[in-house]
Amino acid sequence: MRCIHCSFEAELDQSLITCPNCGGLLEIRCDPKIDFAFKSARGRGVWRYSPLIPGKYSRVVSLMEGDTPLIDTSSFGGKFMAKFEGANPTGSFKDRGMSVAVSNALTLGYRAVMAASTGNTAASAAAYAARARMRAFIVLPQGKIAMGKLAQAILYGAYVIEVQGSFDQGLETVMSVHRVEDRIYPLNSFNPWRLEGQKTLAFELVESVGVPDAVIVPVGNAGNIYAIWKGFMELKELGLTDRVPKMIGVQAEGASPIAKAVMKGKDVPEFEEFPETVASAIRIGKPVNWLRAMRAIRESRGTAITVSDHEILQAQREMARKEGVGVEPASAAALAGYMKLLESERLSREDLTVGVFTGNALKDPESMMRVNTNRFTVAPSEVLKLVERELS
Numbered sequence: 001m002r003c004i005h006c007s008f009e010a011e012l013d014q015s016l017i018t019c020p021n022c023g024g025l026l027e028i029r030c031d032p033k034i035d036f037a038f039k040s041a042r043g044r045g046v047w048r049y050s051p052l053i054p055g056k057y058s059r060v061v062s063l064m065e066g067d068t069p070l071i072d073t074s075s076f077g078g079k080f081m082a083k084f085e086g087a088n089p090t091g092s093f094k095d096r097g098m099s100v101a102v103s104n105a106l107t108l109g110y111r112a113v114m115a116a117s118t119g120n121t122a123a124s125a126a127a128y129a130a131r132a133r134m135r136a137f138i139v140l141p142q143g144k145i146a147m148g149k150l151a152q153a154i155l156y157g158a159y160v161i162e163v164q165g166s167f168d169q170g171l172e173t174v175m176s177v178h179r180v181e182d183r184i185y186p187l188n189s190f191n192p193w194r195l196e197g198q199k200t201l202a203f204e205l206v207e208s209v210g211v212p213d214a215v216i217v218p219v220g221n222a223g224n225i226y227a228i229w230k231g232f233m234e235l236k237e238l239g240l241t242d243r244v245p246k247m248i249g250v251q252a253e254g255a256s257p258i259a260k261a262v263m264k265g266k267d268v269p270e271f272e273e274f275p276e277t278v279a280s281a282i283r284i285g286k287p288v289n290w291l292r293a294m295r296a297i298r299e300s301r302g303t304a305i306t307v308s309d310h311e312i313l314q315a316q317r318e319m320a321r322k323e324g325v326g327v328e329p330a331s332a333a334a335l336a337g338y339m340k341l342l343e344s345e346r347l348s349r350e351d352l353t354v355g356v357f358t359g360n361a362l363k364d365p366e367s368m369m370r371v372n373t374n375r376f377t378v379a380p381s382e383v384l385k386l387v388e389r390e391l392s
């Protein structure tokens with residue numbers, strides 16, 4: 001393990017979350033001598049790749065996360081595939097990382113977990129904590145969470161703490177609780193064990209289609225794009241693949257510190273105090289993993305772009321109406337980004353491109369109801385007439 005900010009280095013220690021030296025973010029480096037071959041992998045989902053997940057676990061807390069559908073979505077004019085993370089047990093990619101991080105917390109003897117959330121982390125942390133019989137404390141920006149996600153956290157029995165403030169303030173609160181309260185295990189993506197679960201998405205892609213040319217990821221706190229890149233890098237370091245895809249980050253215009261920095265060729269993003277977008281999952285102005293994400297983008301020769309709320313909602317409808325894949329607005333940013341990159345010829349139609357569709361449409365019913373076309377109210381006796389009129 002090593003710190004990405006200072007010179008701290010240590011052997012693998014499952015109890016470490018942040019750098020004991022400077023409080024910065026820790027990186028878990030994979031052992032280059034691991035003996036792993038896809039053909040001998042057993043089981044399905046995240047834990048199929050357990051030789052590549054560091055640590056020993058007294059009990060694996062799993063809901064069979066991962067192994068999500070990779071769907072051919074040819075309507076968009078190129079070789080584009082949708083990795084549908086909305087098919088995970090709580091409806092988002094967060095489940096991959098929660099399975100590993102909550103297993104770790106259980107192994108270490110914790111009885112309670114905590115996370116700030118734009119919604120999906122809340123739903124996922126609450127579910128995995130329930131399965132591990134732990135208490136979950138969830139900090140949410142009041143009034144800024146999609147209904148489905150809030151409802152999930154409530155259903156799974158978490159302590160739902162709504163604060164008058166932004167997600168970024170919620171995350172700072174969780175980090176400060178973590179510094180003084182050692183009975184609570186933090187589950188935000190500054191915790192590197194979560195990323196160890198999330199990196200398995202790369203393994204699944206390689207197993208099913210090989211290394212794509214590009215992978216497009218909606219970016220909020222910027223853990224996922226880094227985790228996926230890390231997965232590809234590890235396969236390359238182990239000699240199982242010979243290259244890494246371009247990692248492309250997409251942010252909403254109103255919440256885009258990383259994309260703006262990348263587009264301007266700056267090394268350090270300018271954080272945004274009042275991020276705003278319809279895609280509430282990625283309404284984040286101060287991404288905790290910005291340094292990791294910018295490294296993934298730079299070293300993979302990828303890029304980052306912004307998309308407008310209008311483009312996001314349009315992409316959400318197109319994904320649903322042309323391909324039958326229902327994704328939440330933040331996820332639709334991946335498709336909006338793809339369309340933009342095709343148009344500006346920064347991606348070719350021939351590039352095998354995978355969009356990571358991070359969350360399920362059901363998470364955010366309001367966004368689905370926005371364009372309420374083809375909806376009628378008639379008497380039962382009028383139905384036949386209506387259908388015939390529409391068919392003609």
Ligand SMILES: Cc1ncc(COP(=O)(O)O)c(C=O)c1O
Pocket residue numbers: 092118119120121189218219220221222223224225281282328330331358359
């Ligand atoms: C649906 C969805 N997409 C994308 C993201 C962004 O992931 P990350 O914060 O790892 O960048 C999130 C994070 O909350 C999310 O819920």
Ligand SMILES: [Zn+2]
Pocket residue numbers: 003004005006007008019020021022023024025
């Ligand atoms: Zn450090």
